[in-house]
Amino acid sequence: MALLEIKDLVMRFGGLTAIDHLNMKIEEGTIVALIGPNGAGKSTFFNCVTRIYEVTNGELYFNNEDLRKYDPHEIIKLGIARSFQNLELFDNLTVLNNLLVAQHLKIKPVKTPGVGGILSFFSDMFLLPSTKKVEKEAVMEALKILDLLGLRGIENLLVSILPYGTRKLIELARALITKPKFLMLDEPAAGLNEKEKKELGILLKRIRDELGITLLVIEHDMSLVMSISEYIYVLSFGKPIAEGKPSEVQNNPAVIEAYLGKEEE
């Protein structure tokens, strides 16, 4: 059984069909890429899976659960995390606080069922030891992730002042810290230079190998896509035009025509 299964997905905005009958199956433990020209519907697909958009038609299953039953804020409980193409960081917070927000569900000083939320609130209000303990754990967790991404030292800076590429990495860190089963990254390499892209490729592989996280990556950098992904879906104008192993897709005439462009030299 696939981890994510999409059947006949259609997403329309008024007259525009952003996704047109898409089928997709993602097996656990794989790295899958989603590519296609700008405006093909890739980010829209992420928004459908994470329930930000109500799909026009079609079925979405994650781990055999019907995603359509869930609200956007419940998606994370299923183990789905994502990053955004246009950076949706909390700009007025520090890097550390961004990573603490990501542990929102985990930070719960009082775990009593039912009234735990309210008791936690009072514990927070008076900074009781229970609060101090979980806050400290959350901070340690955040520092650990920053270490993993080689970002230590910037934890107390406001994210808005950081260079674009670094902010992209913080979005990755923020998604990772939620310990997802399935991670969807929207153009993670944008704003990184060639060397940094290579390092990112290695990191993404490590995330899959060491943390066992299944990855779905939207990316335009073909060398990165080719080097990390095991399977590729190609969308163009909302329609799936090809899918398959990287080597197959790379040589597919339709993909070259719509997306890659002819090689010059």
Place this chain on the structure above:
Amino acid sequence: MTTFISTIFGLAGMLFFFLAFIKDKPSTKRTYKMLAGAFILLFPFIMTSWVQGINTALVYAILAIGLNILLGNAGQISLGHAAFYAVGAYISSALVLHAELPLFLSILLAGIGTAIVGFLLGTPVLRLKGHFLGIATLGLHVLIYNLVKDKLKGVVFGASAKMPEVHKISYLTKSWEYSLKNSLSSLDYQIEILGKSKPFYYDFVDTITKSIGQITEYFIIFVILVLLVYMARNILRTKVGRALAALRDSEVAARMLGVNIAIFKNIAFGLSAFYAGIAGAIYAHTTGALDETSFELTISLMILAMIIIGGIATIQGAIIGAFFFQVLNMQVIPLIFSSGKGQMLGSTIMGLCVVLAVIFVPKGIVYMLWQMKIKLTQKRS
């Protein structure tokens, strides 16, 4: 002579606050903090004529902290915040008058009650965004204003719309007032009948006796404010505060991380209503005269202006803004325009202040102070 001393004293106090804020070295900072603390304790005895105005500023500070949680931290606007101020005032009045609960318990319950009202009203209202939210909260204000005018006033207070003396905060020290008055009259007796000379402390005791109610209020409100600041600070630094900031900065990202934004917007509304409720309750138990004019729209707008001038999304900003406005209102304006006209010109000047602040210190006084602090440390290094 006394005005001279109190002016010097006041300026020194402000200097202490400023230095305690700006200094970096822990030992120096502690010294100035202690001096500022001493200023707070001595203030009502030396600047007695200011106490009433400052009491109002303290209440406004509570209101402003609450609204700032909603506006600055959660990014949701409310133009009708005085409505919650009224709700708090009426709940507390009803509790002491009709349920005969003790004063402080009813203030606390008024806060909680108002928070619940805010939380529930938040549900329909907070679906809206931006200007629509502004208009809806304005509507809320009109609703409650009329409710007070036509119904609550009569139901809670009967015909008089007055809070009996026993339910006022100042009543707590009534016995001290009596004994002070007694000793004053015995002094009077000695001076007038026995012909003794007036002791040097006579005037001092006289003013204190006249203002003991206000001085009591000052200390009580101050303690409540400190408690509320402590709570706000902790809330804003932990889970709830972070969730509010998150939904302000990016709703979609907050949702993806599991923040139920609908509930947290309600919580923001509830929290800020809690502060407004407490402020309203204190207002009820200090002035005692409660009719719809106490909760005019201008109060909502003034609180908004305080936050903007003081510094959005910071607790210090809310407090500084409240004091800035109140001092301007009570002391500076009457000083410039002798009586009568001052009232009219007052609001004009306040409007002007907001405009100037938006132009010159767009992020508020607190940020300006922070900037100064950075500059100072830069120079040293």
Place this chain on the structure above:
Amino acid sequence: MAQEKSGLNEAINETVDWETLVIEPSKICRAPKLDGEEVDSQNLALKLNNIDAYYGKVQALRRVSFGVPTGAIVSLLGANGAGKSTTLRVISGMVKAANGDVELFGEKIVHISPEKIVARGLIHVPEGRQVFPELTVEENLKIGSYSVKQNNKERAESIDIVYTFFPKLKQRRNQIGQTLSGGEQQMLAIGRGLMAKPKVLLLDEPSLGLAPVIVKEIFEMLKNLNKQTGMTILLVEQNASKALKISHFGFVLETGKIVMGDKAQVLLANEDIKKAYLGGH
């Protein structure tokens, strides 16, 4: 990683004559244009002289000096956080330099407000596509032309030109900025910059988030724009090899300092540059 970088730094320090490079930028600007014509390297559109820039206490630029000859395409390369965006911000007046000056066609512009710099024909398309989220594509474009006072007919012409470069935008002309796909927003940001018919165009990572075909098109377009109109272009790009291929000159920034500058072909062949920025092996 950090060690490797400083290694590169030293290597460059040895091979490059620092003083001439840093102080007199025009010296290294004598080179043939791509199509054979000589670029007049003495005629600088932009000249930066010993720029220092700070964010609060953090120094982002240290004595940055370089020149952009009129009619040339110049690439500014460097790792994340090197100060590329800051350099562009200083030029367009968004960030004030603490020291040094910037000359635009021989006139100092460091103390001039950003709007006035725009009026002198310099447009900065910032990174991360800042389009007006609530306005439609066409309205966004129109705003781009306000600084130069075009009448309705001229404006319509400018819009048409942008649409011929980006047909996708024409399809989406009435959609609001917010709901455009990321790539479409990037096109809109560049298109809006072109609306003012600038003499000097600063582009901060124009290929960010664009599909390979479009990236090719954009670089092609920049080359044509430069050739046909003689527009001077200062380009910041992560996609260094593509950028250098269409550029006449390149400069390399490292932690706020210019560490290298040369003809684009020379940089393309440089081993250190290959290793650090071109993804060479």
